[in-house]
Structure formats: C-alpha cells, structure tokens
Amino acid sequence: MSQIIKIMMGLWGFVFLAACQPSESEVTQALVPAEDDVLQQFLDLNATLENTAFRILTANVTDCPETGPEVGLRIHTIFDFPEDMRKEARTRLSIGPRPFVRHVIPDSPAEKAGLKTGDEILSIGEIDMIEGDRSRLFYEVVSRGEWTTGTTQITFKRGQETDSVQLTPLNACAYPVQLFFADMINAYTDGEEIWVTTELVNTIDAEESLAMIIAHELAHATEGHIFKTPTKAFELDADRLGMKYILAAGYDGQLALAQWSANPLNHKSQIEDTHPVFEERWRAIDKALQDFGQE
Numbered sequence: 001m002s003q004i005i006k007i008m009m010g011l012w013g014f015v016f017l018a019a020c021q022p023s024e025s026e027v028t029q030a031l032v033p034a035e036d037d038v039l040q041q042f043l044d045l046n047a048t049l050e051n052t053a054f055r056i057l058t059a060n061v062t063d064c065p066e067t068g069p070e071v072g073l074r075i076h077t078i079f080d081f082p083e084d085m086r087k088e089a090r091t092r093l094s095i096g097p098r099p100f101v102r103h104v105i106p107d108s109p110a111e112k113a114g115l116k117t118g119d120e121i122l123s124i125g126e127i128d129m130i131e132g133d134r135s136r137l138f139y140e141v142v143s144r145g146e147w148t149t150g151t152t153q154i155t156f157k158r159g160q161e162t163d164s165v166q167l168t169p170l171n172a173c174a175y176p177v178q179l180f181f182a183d184m185i186n187a188y189t190d191g192e193e194i195w196v197t198t199e200l201v202n203t204i205d206a207e208e209s210l211a212m213i214i215a216h217e218l219a220h221a222t223e224g225h226i227f228k229t230p231t232k233a234f235e236l237d238a239d240r241l242g243m244k245y246i247l248a249a250g251y252d253g254q255l256a257l258a259q260w261s262a263n264p265l266n267h268k269s270q271i272e273d274t275h276p277v278f279e280e281r282w283r284a285i286d287k288a289l290q291d292f293g294q295e
C-alpha cells in the first residue's frame with residue numbers, strides 16, 4: 001500500500017465514493033507518489049484543495065442554507081500519521097502530540113492574524129489544548145464552539161517563543177470540502193460535505209478548473225439535489241450555479257469555461273442519461289457566464 005493511502009486512511013478512514021459524473025480515467029495514470037516526498041505531496045494536495053474551497057465557500061454565503069464560522073486554519077498532530085511514519089513526520093514537520101498548524105489559508109483570518117504553518121496551538125480562548133491521540137478531536141470540538149463566540153484569543157508556540165493573537169472568523173458556507181484518496185478523477189457530495197479525489201486534484205491544470213468542480217458540487221448541496229431523484233435538469237442547474245459561485249469568488253469565468261471545454265472528460269458521453277451531453281452543459285455554463293458575469 002502506498003504511503004499516501006495509509007495517511008489518508010489514517011486520517012479519515014475509508015469511505016466509499018459514489019460518482020456524480022462517472023468517468024473511466026483514460027487520460028491520466030493512477031497517482032503514484034514518489035515515496036520520498038509523499039509527505040510533501042500529501043500536504044500540497046490538501047493545501048491546493050483547501051485554498052480553492054475557502055474562496056468559494058466564503059464568497060457565496062448568501063446562497064448557502066448552512067453557514068458557519070471559518071478562520072482558515074488547518075491543524076494536525078503526530079497521531080494523524082500511521083505509526084511507521086511518525087518518526088519522519090516528527091522530524092520533517094516538527095510536530096508532536098498537541099495540535100500544530102498544518103496549513104494557513106491565504107487571505108483568511110488566521111493568515112491576517114499572523115499564524116504560520118508549524119505553530120503549536122497551546123490554547124483557544126480560555127481552554128488549553130490536550131496532548132495525545134484525542135488532541136485533534138479535542139481541538140475540533142473546542143474551536144467549533146469558540147469560533148461562534150466572535151473574536152477569540154489563540155495562544156501558540158513558535159520555536160521557543162509563546163505568543164497570542166486574536167482571531168475573528170468569517171462566515172462561510174458550511175459544506176466542508178475534503179480530500180479523498182482514489183485513483184479515479186471524481187468529486188461527490190452527500191449534501192453535507194464535498195469530497196474531491198486525490199487523482200482529480202493531482203491532475204488539475206489550473207485553479208479555475210478545480211473551482212468549477214467544487215462549485216458544481218456545492219450547488220448540488222445548496223439546492224438539496226441529493227435528497228431528490230437525480231435528473232438532467234439538476235446537472236444543468238449545478239453547472240449554471242457553479243459558474244455563478246466561481247464568479248462570486250473572483251475567478252475568471254471565461255478562462256474556466258475554456259478549460260472546462262478543453263477537458264476531454266467533459267466531452268465523453270456519460271454513462272447515465274441523467275447527465276447531459278457536452279453541448280447542453282456548455283450552453284448552460286456560457287449562459288451563466290453572461291448572466292452573472294455582468295453583476
């Protein structure tokens with residue numbers, strides 16, 4: 001088993017992925033990370049996905065039935081890694097049994113407050129972080145509560161220095177976008193969370209393309225499509241709203257459509273007849289670009 005599979009399974013367990021847009025991957029090979037930089041590759045894929053998702057989720061709160069506080073901070077502990085990788089993780093990432101900052105999303109409250117990758121989180125508000133294999137869960141529970149109270153003080157350690165900053169969360173669409181290990185190009189939503197495969201993020205050519213995919217899935221979630229019988233109309237609706245969402249996030253819609261058109265996967269005839277053909281989808285996206293691009 002490759003190391004990246006083990007990390008993914010260690011972090012999130014194994015989840016079966018249903019297909020929104022079934023496609024056999026014929027344009028790319030399965031992700032086979034070079035063993036020596038698997039850690040960096042894992043961090044990079046997560047960061048790419050999280051940065052793009054953050055822009056879309058924070059720019060479209062008025063369209064999202066579910067919203068919540070977001071500070072743009074992602075953390076990990078040594079226990080997130082499989083046992084045989086902990087030594088390497090400890091050495092290369094300088095992390096331990098308490099929550100450490102894995103990634104700070106650009107333009108987020110955490111970045112503006114000055115937090116950096118590698119900072120060790122000591123306390124959130126009045127609550128001290130714990131050490132051990134439950135420390136990440138503890139962080140998640142505490143932070144979820146504290147972010148809803150408005151501005152919160154974070155105390156952290158950087159090298160030998162201890163410091164504190166104030167974090168004021170943004171409001172964001174509450175549909176977490178997660179990386180999922182799979183060697184097929186796919187994205188999926190269960191209506192509450194959005195999953196994007198490692199293979200998709202790994203093979204994406206530009207941020208606009210990834211933004212389109214996340215926004216399409218977000219539209220399925222915000223519109224509640226998942227709880228109804230799928231129809232071709234839902235797919236066109238998700239394409240249309242997807243364009244609206246990426247425009248709101250400041251992406252270049254023209255470029256996104258050009259990249260979408262150039263992707264051979266979008267030209268394939270789909271397996272299920274609920275999925276519209278290329279021309280129909282192109283028209284829906286182009287119409288949305290005209291409609292929402294003017295605002």
Ligand SMILES: [Zn+2]
Binds near residue numbers: 020021216220235
């Ligand atoms: Zn879809």
